[in-house]
Amino acid sequence: MLPPAVLAEFAALLGPERARADADTLALYAQDETPGRCPPEAVLFPTSHDQVADCVRLALEHQLPITPRGAGSGNVGGAQPTPGSLVLSFECMNRIVEFDPANRLIVVEPGVVTQDIDQLARSAGLMYAPDPGSGAYSRIGGNLAMNAAGPRAVKYGVTRDHVLALRAVDGSGRELRTGGRTSKYATGYDLTRLLVGSEGTLALITEATLKLVPAPERTASFRLCYASDTAACAAVQRIMRQPVVPSALEFMDRRSIDAIKEYGAAEGLPPGTEAVLMVEADGPAEDIPRQVAALEAALRGDGLLELQTGFTPAEIQNLWTARKSLSHAVKKIAPLKINEDIVVPVSRLAELVAAIDAMATLHRLPIVSFGHAGNGNLHVNLMVHPDDEDEMARAETCLRELVETVLRLGGTLSGEHGIGNKKRQFMPLEIEPDTLALMRELKRVFDPRGILNPGKKLPD
Numbered sequence: 001m002l003p004p005a006v007l008a009e010f011a012a013l014l015g016p017e018r019a020r021a022d023a024d025t026l027a028l029y030a031q032d033e034t035p036g037r038c039p040p041e042a043v044l045f046p047t048s049h050d051q052v053a054d055c056v057r058l059a060l061e062h063q064l065p066i067t068p069r070g071a072g073s074g075n076v077g078g079a080q081p082t083p084g085s086l087v088l089s090f091e092c093m094n095r096i097v098e099f100d101p102a103n104r105l106i107v108v109e110p111g112v113v114t115q116d117i118d119q120l121a122r123s124a125g126l127m128y129a130p131d132p133g134s135g136a137y138s139r140i141g142g143n144l145a146m147n148a149a150g151p152r153a154v155k156y157g158v159t160r161d162h163v164l165a166l167r168a169v170d171g172s173g174r175e176l177r178t179g180g181r182t183s184k185y186a187t188g189y190d191l192t193r194l195l196v197g198s199e200g201t202l203a204l205i206t207e208a209t210l211k212l213v214p215a216p217e218r219t220a221s222f223r224l225c226y227a228s229d230t231a232a233c234a235a236v237q238r239i240m241r242q243p244v245v246p247s248a249l250e251f252m253d254r255r256s257i258d259a260i261k262e263y264g265a266a267e268g269l270p271p272g273t274e275a276v277l278m279v280e281a282d283g284p285a286e287d288i289p290r291q292v293a294a295l296e297a298a299l300r301g302d303g304l305l306e307l308q309t310g311f312t313p314a315e316i317q318n319l320w321t322a323r324k325s326l327s328h329a330v331k332k333i334a335p336l337k338i339n340e341d342i343v344v345p346v347s348r349l350a351e352l353v354a355a356i357d358a359m360a361t362l363h364r365l366p367i368v369s370f371g372h373a374g375n376g377n378l379h380v381n382l383m384v385h386p387d388d389e390d391e392m393a394r395a396e397t398c399l400r401e402l403v404e405t406v407l408r409l410g411g412t413l414s415g416e417h418g419i420g421n422k423k424r425q426f427m428p429l430e431i432e433p434d435t436l437a438l439m440r441e442l443k444r445v446f447d448p449r450g451i452l453n454p455g456k457k458l459p460d
């Protein structure tokens with residue numbers, strides 16, 4: 001338990017309401033969206049960069065680790081407290097500092113909700129392109145720390161591609177300012193790209209200057225039903241080989257379709273559907289017919305059972321119904337979802353899907369895979385009962401086999417969810433010892449006493 005005198009020191013910095021150690025607050029901040037919980041010693045709610053720096057200095061003085069937190073929607077345990085740590089929540093640093101449409105940029109504090117940035121940008125005909133599924137509640141600091149992404153990444157890129165500059169506090173309490181306000185910037189080392197995706201282990205981000213892009217005028221959607229996973233994966237390859245880049249290219253495998261059927265949400269899918277692709281095109285209104293024609297030509301091929309197109313918001317929403325029901329449908333299969341977020345080169349997607357199918361049979365596990373096929377990024381969900389020891393042991397073996405398969409296919413452990421405390425044991429399988437050692441040295445430079453989010457990202 002945190003000595004009351006130490007809590008009082010934090011309260012003196014932040015105000016009594018913003019340094020809390022009551023049981024309800026500790027319980028609320030003991031977990032994120034990942035299974036497992038560990039109550040922190042206290043929860044801090046700074047309201048400015050200077051307060052964050054003061055908190056880090058005081059934490060250093062008392063040797064207290066800090067777990068940074070946005071909305072706690074992460075699913076790799078990144079915001080899960082480690083024993084004895086303080087949670088530093090950014091939710092009260094939620095101001096838009098500057099909106100500058102002329103220079104296509106916005107400066108925000110880390111606690112701003114992701115979707116609010118996009119909404120404000122749209123008022124000036126611009127958009128903030130990264131669109132994680134959790135954007136209605138995730139905070140931009142969490143997105144930056146995890147290098148979050150969503151369906152639009154296939155055309156517009158991931159969070160890292162939309163950051164011009166950062167202000168941050170490192171593990172010594174030093175202020176860092178990285179990058180600038182211009183779209184071209186070649187001065188110094190690119191610390192901006194290093195901090196994005198560093199999962200709160202190198203520095204606490206206190207302000208971000210984000211790039212905005214013109215909002216597309218029109219959107220068109222396709223829903224395509226295929227007779228097999230193989231046919232759908234072949235269509236993904238054809239799409240990515242031709243020049244019109246879709247603004248979304250999402251895949252649902254055979255077991256996803258089974259889950260939707262069992263949930264009763266498969267109405268409208270033709271009989272024999274074993275895989276579905278959701279595809280979007282966006283851009284100037286006059287360019288949409290050209291894009292639709294090119295994408296349609298690429299999507300047609302062996303195994304296509306049905307192609308539907310939507311142009312109005314109602315038509316588009318209707319086409320996405322099956323996809324939107326998937327997360328509820330999956331929950332019916334088993335109480336615990338072990339959610340992997342692996343990526344392979346698009347040309348190897350079919351091999352990956354076939355390998356997952358074989359693993360599901362071999363290990364007798366329901367495995368549901370869907371996700372951002374245009375990036376080769378699949379969310380592979382092993383559905384398990386946590387109190388079934390035999391099933392959990394089979395899931396563990398299967399997980400390792402999955403990671404090994406992904407690496408053999410030239411892929412990577414995580415596309416957007418990050419490593420957190422859940423996947424770091426697999427890091428040595430992907431990253432060579434010398435590179436891993438350099439990463440540890442970098443960690444020591446930014447955080448010599450190891451107080452920033454210990455137990456995350458790097459393996460012990």
Ligand SMILES: Cc1cc2nc3c(=O)[nH]c(=O)nc-3n(C[C@H](O)[C@H](O)[C@H](O)COP(=O)(O)OP(=O)(O)OC[C@H]3O[C@@H](n4cnc5c(N)ncnc54)[C@H](O)[C@@H]3O)c2cc1C
Binds near residue numbers: 144147417
């Ligand atoms: C239903 C659902 C859908 C999702 N869909 C997607 C998706 O489509 N794409 C995707 O990428 N992710 C997705 N996620 C995962 C998650 O929402 C993202 O990782 C998101 O970026 C986390 O933001 P957050 O504000 O909740 O951060 P948290 O979960 O609170 O924290 C995430 C990490 O960031 C660190 N952190 C937070 N703020 C800061 C800061 N200011 N400085 C330094 N470190 C900080 C934390 O310590 C932690 O390591 C989804 C999650 C859910 C539950």
